[in-house]
Amino acid sequence: xxxxxxxxxxxxxxxxxxxxxxxxxxxxxxxxxxxxxxxxxxxxxxxxxxxxxxxxxxxxxxxxxxxxxxxxxxxxxxxxxxxxxxxxxxxxxxxxxxxxxxxxxxxxxxxxxxxxxxxxxxxxxxxxxxxxxxxxxxxxxxxxxxxxxxxxxxxxxxxxxxxxxxxxxxxxxxxxxxxxxxxxxxxxxxxxxxxxx
Numbered sequence: 001x002x003x004x005x006x007x008x009x010x011x012x013x014x015x016x017x018x019x020x021x022x023x024x025x026x027x028x029x030x031x032x033x034x035x036x037x038x039x040x041x042x043x044x045x046x047x048x049x050x051x052x053x054x055x056x057x058x059x060x061x062x063x064x065x066x067x068x069x070x071x072x073x074x075x076x077x078x079x080x081x082x083x084x085x086x087x088x089x090x091x092x093x094x095x096x097x098x099x100x101x102x103x104x105x106x107x108x109x110x111x112x113x114x115x116x117x118x119x120x121x122x123x124x125x126x127x128x129x130x131x132x133x134x135x136x137x138x139x140x141x142x143x144x145x146x147x148x149x150x151x152x153x154x155x156x157x158x159x160x161x162x163x164x165x166x167x168x169x170x171x172x173x174x175x176x177x178x179x180x181x182x183x184x185x186x187x188x189x190x191x192x193x194x195x196x197x
Contacts, residue, residue: 028047032169035137039146050158052084055085057082058120060079061101064093065100070111070114070115076103080123082121082125087157089166101138103138152167155167
């Protein structure tokens with residue numbers, strides 16, 4: 001009985017330490033995940049534009065192109081953005097050179113075009129302010145069908161106080177730590193019940 005309690009306490013301590021790991025230091029993060037039979041892309045955070053060069057406005061539509069490292073989040077219709085140059089990072093997120101348009105989308109229009117090292121922000125965006133959360137769903141798609149390679153891709157710009165970054169995480173979600181903890185606790189409880197019976 002004491003052994004089971006000690007195991008439960010140790011497991012709880014390990015799980016809490018995993019949950020306490022600090023998140024990435026990026027100020028803007030785009031997560032692209034397989035969710036059931038769909039791919040969902042979500043971006044949020046803020047971006048410092050001080051070290052970037054404004055290249056004017058252009059129109060874009062919610063899409064992902066793996067080979068061009070192109071991600072546009074926000075409404076599914078065509079929206080106006082301000083294009084900024086001066087970003088350094090990977091020029092590809094995978095293997096397939098095809099535009100996959102979002103089935104649904106919401107939030108501010110934010111984008112990345114890694115192969116030419118540009119980012120896109122809403123017209124009139126004020127540096128270092130929260131952009132808001134953008135979410136796009138690509139129905140009946142998989143990371144594989146879109147040619148996306150699982151991994152973390154970091155884009156940087158600026159030096160010292162003007163430095164900032166954008167991180168793209170492409171992943172297949174794993175069971176949450178809390179679910180694992182719940183299953184382990186249930187197994188220990190059943191073991192205890194059998195031992196006392």
